[in-house]
């Protein structure tokens with residue numbers, strides 16, 4: 274019955290197509306007779322290199338059809354030479370699955386679990402997020418011995434006063450963090466604080482600055498004494514996206530590298546932080562960052578200490594942005610920017626069947642579409658080709674990667690890792 278009705282449907286489609294062929298191409302496109310393309314998922318025999326996904330002129334149909342497959346044979350083989358850290362978040366459960374499936378390609382996984390702040394008048398900080406810890410998942414990651422390090426993110430939060438309190442009396446903070454790690458058998462942490470410290474100009478103040486460096490040093494010492502647990506720092510880029518964006522001075526990175534196992538460098542949101550549509554992590558900006566790492570100032574080039582480059586984990590986005598500036602300026606509710614994950618990106622491709630454009634300078638794919646209210650949108654989302662360009666740049670510069678975040682990407686991205 275099902276077979277028969279499918280056949281009838283197929284015949285009807287064929288007849289329609291024959292009828293439509295007399296209409297000229299442009300008009301047919303205008304009427305938007307939509308061809309639904311099935312999203313293939315799961316393991317595939319086909320290498321990403323043979324799938325058409327690496328082309329400049331990659332079609333929306335190829336992305337829909339093959340973007341969410343992965344090459345079965347290389348699933349357990351890491352291709353990237355440098356250290357690979359991948360974030361996962363509790364609000365996107367797909368990341369947990371991706372981390373387990375592709376765990377052999379990852380050196381560290383950082384679940385975004387813990388928030389730390391100190392209430393006014395409190396003598397020690399409160400650490401929340403413990404309910405997110407999932408030992409079943411950790412076990413799955415570590416199955417069969419060597420798996421990725423599990424290094425959850427701890428973000429220092431609160432008003433400047435909260436940060437000042439935590440830095441003035443550091444022992445409760447350091448001991449609190451290390452206790453959480455020990456109680457849950459975790460391998461270390463990613464500390465995110467630098468951008469916050471930067472945002473209220475804390476780092477401009479000598480006392481604050483010294484306290485910040487002292488915290489990182491003592492955290493390293495206590496972690497090291499606790500069975501060699503690792504410390505990663507989430508930091509802004511060395512070369513900021515624009516004048517007001519936070520950045521980390523190269524000298525500070527060199528100083529901190531004595532105590533830090535890796536820097537998760539946030540080289541993304543280049544255009545969104547400038548409030549305009551555009552590439553998320555343009556190639557020229559990535560190179561500028563790698564150049565600063567390598568040479569320092571243009572006038573007085575100083576080579577980095579030998580172990581610095583492998584500790585630099587170039588930030589790679591597995592998400593994209595859909596921006597619609599005119600919608601925001603007319604103030605009719607919907608935001609100007611929407612983050613895109615693989616499912617929402619493929620849905621847009623399905624709906625609008627766009628021609629993707631490869632931007633030569635940025636080395637990113639993009640397309641534009643008009644929504645049902647007549648607003649134009651600009652979409653940038655990574656493709657295997659744009660990812661590969663960043664992986665090559667990282668390899669050449671002898672640096673590693675930090676991926677935000679595993680669950681937002683297409684499975685095909687992992688073929689390249």
Ligand SMILES: *[C@@H]1O[C@H](CO)[C@@H](O)[C@H](O)[C@H]1NC(C)=O
Pocket residue numbers: 369407408409410413
């Ligand atoms: C914990 O992780 C396992 C394995 O990934 C998963 O099946 C389970 O749903 C998770 N539990 C919770 C409460 O999220």
